[in-house]
Amino acid sequence: MSVDRPVIDALRADIVEVGRRMYARGYTASNDGNISVRIGDDRLLMTPKSVCKGFMTPDMMCITDLEGRKIDGVRDPSSEMLMHLEVYRHRPDVRAVVHAHPPTATGFAVAGIPLDKAVLAEVLTTLGSIPLAEYATPSTAELPAAVRKYIKAHDGMLLANHGALTVGTDLFSAYYKMETIEHFARISLVARQLGRENLIAREEVLRLQQLRGTYGIKAPAPICADGSADGPDGAAVCQVVQSPSGDGQRLVPELAGLPSGRTDLSGDLGDREIRLTYRELSALIEDAIRNLGPG
Numbered sequence: 001m002s003v004d005r006p007v008i009d010a011l012r013a014d015i016v017e018v019g020r021r022m023y024a025r026g027y028t029a030s031n032d033g034n035i036s037v038r039i040g041d042d043r044l045l046m047t048p049k050s051v052c053k054g055f056m057t058p059d060m061m062c063i064t065d066l067e068g069r070k071i072d073g074v075r076d077p078s079s080e081m082l083m084h085l086e087v088y089r090h091r092p093d094v095r096a097v098v099h100a101h102p103p104t105a106t107g108f109a110v111a112g113i114p115l116d117k118a119v120l121a122e123v124l125t126t127l128g129s130i131p132l133a134e135y136a137t138p139s140t141a142e143l144p145a146a147v148r149k150y151i152k153a154h155d156g157m158l159l160a161n162h163g164a165l166t167v168g169t170d171l172f173s174a175y176y177k178m179e180t181i182e183h184f185a186r187i188s189l190v191a192r193q194l195g196r197e198n199l200i201a202r203e204e205v206l207r208l209q210q211l212r213g214t215y216g217i218k219a220p221a222p223i224c225a226d227g228s229a230d231g232p233d234g235a236a237v238c239q240v241v242q243s244p245s246g247d248g249q250r251l252v253p254e255l256a257g258l259p260s261g262r263t264d265l266s267g268d269l270g271d272r273e274i275r276l277t278y279r280e281l282s283a284l285i286e287d288a289i290r291n292l293g294p295g
């Protein structure tokens, strides 16, 4: 696969446009963020380091191989190049990678809260769940290792205490996923401020997953109804979405104070709220009734 010169020139202009939109929307400040596009089996077109993404010109872009060696360009490639290379190595279907620091999504990444709840049908069909890759020092080899865990099963993820990463089969699809993540984060934040985040039932989540094909959406991995999403090498092989079975209503308000997924009732919880699935609540009630016994 190789790409003709006019096509590469068009892609340079597209990267400039996506950078301009990211900056205009406040997804990046100063020289933050980076963008790359696959332009051949072993060639990437990439934003250079140390430029504001809102004011790039097409001639600024670098061409590298998949080892990160610069093939063409006056400037040096992005300081987050290693993260981009890691994505392309593990996802032959991916042709573009976008990284930014959209403030609300990054706020979730700073708070250590993944966007993995079944809240919006459109997010479930386009991205599934958006996990949180663990913290790694930017621009080091640690960051690709953190991204590796999720990239085979996810087209978008939060990077703890850093930002977000999205990928796609073309540049604009990768960029729109970044918009979707930030939009989802803002809606989630408002719902949490309003004190209620009703979840979509698991049955509906699985139905939405089946509709992906109808919408022409190629999801990188299925949504797992239950259990661990980790494969033998510790990498995610499917997507986990938090959704209750049953009518989809939250039975207990949003958890405050306990790590995600924890339902351990031991210890002094005071007035803190906990989150239970319908099954867990039923088991607790059955247990309580049993313990009441006769008399």
Ligand SMILES: [Zn+2]
Residues within 6 Å of the ligand: 032, 033, 080, 099, 100, 101, 138, 162, 163
């Ligand atoms: Zn960054």
